Amino acid sequence: MSDPMRIRAQLMGDKVDVRVLVAHEMETGLRKDADGKIVPANYIQSVTATCNGKTVLSAQWGPAVSKNPTLAFKFAAAGAKIGDKVIVSWVDNKGDKRSDEAAITAAS
Amino acid sequence: MNRREALKTSGGTIALALAVSAGLVNSSAVSAQAWNKTAFEVKSLNDVVKAMGGTAATESKDISFVNAPDIAENGAVVPVGATSKIPKTESISILVEKNPNALSASFMIPEGTEPTVSTRVKMGQTSNIYALVKADGKYFYAVKEVKVTLGGCGG
Structure with a gap:
């Protein structure tokens, strides 16, 4: 089981600024270990962020996304307010999945 | 991963690749949800x-x-x-x-x-x-x- 994502969602004017740090190995399947055996590929294939049931971003990733990837984007706050939850979930190529959420906070 | 599992996984991947290349799966139509394998391989x-x-x-x-x-x-x-x-x-x-x-x-x-x-x-x-x-x-x-x-x- 993987570690939780770190998610920050801040209300900035009429936009919500979301920053996500995902804990994932993101193995490409091209790397070899000390014995010369290929390390099997293990990377996130799809990421989805939702807020109040509406998808605000979805992404497809390949193995070339770095280890412990970050993701930053903004969406229009229409309807979303402080305290609403932003839910981010991912699925990797082995079928592992994880979903975490964070409440929208005021910009500091 | 043991050998049996490895064979199973690679078999599945090949089948999917074949299906995509044969046009059985329209890759652009499913791209909204399914992972666009072709796009990531070229x-x-x-x-x-x-x-x-x-x-x-x-x-x-x-x-x-x-x-x-x-x-x-x-x-x-x-x-x-x-x-x-x-x-x-x-x-x-x-x-x-x-x-x-x-x-x-x-x-x-x-x-x-x-x-x-x-x-x-x-x-x-x-x-x-x-x-x-x-x-x-x-x-x-x-x-x-x-x-x-x-x-x-x-x-």
Whole structure:
């Protein structure tokens, strides 16, 4: 089981600024270990962020996304307010999945 | 993973690849949800555009890179962001020309979300990076060279 994502969602004017740090190995399947055996590929294939049931971003990733990837984007706050939850979930190529959420906070 | 499992997995992958190449699975139709395997396996900008269901991409000055470095000290972690000023931007993809497979990440931008995304990618060597934008059914791109002093593939 993987570690939780770190998610920050801040209300900035009429936009919500979301920053996500995902804990994932993101193995490409091209790397070899000390014995010369290929390390099997293990990377996130799809990421989805939702807020109040509406998808605000979805992404497809390949193995070339770095280890412990970050993701930053903004969406229009229409309807979303402080305290609403932003839910981010991912699925990797082995079928592992994880979903975490964070409440929208005021910009500091 | 034991041998039995490995065989099963690779069998499944081959079957899917065959289905896609035989046209049984329309890759552009399922791309909204399913992972676009073809797009992630091809090696050039034009092939990626084709795998996404387009024909060709034109260069655009309305796409710019945010916080992408000119020189990356460590190719394993290269911050790349792209922003598009083109109206009706539907998706932004990040490509690295000289990686084993060009496409790194593809972001679908629903209405209401700013056409700006940033993430971090791996780069095997100094290469051009592309930001490919799909807007109103057409494809546009911007290019930038990033020099890598330490490769990020192969450990």
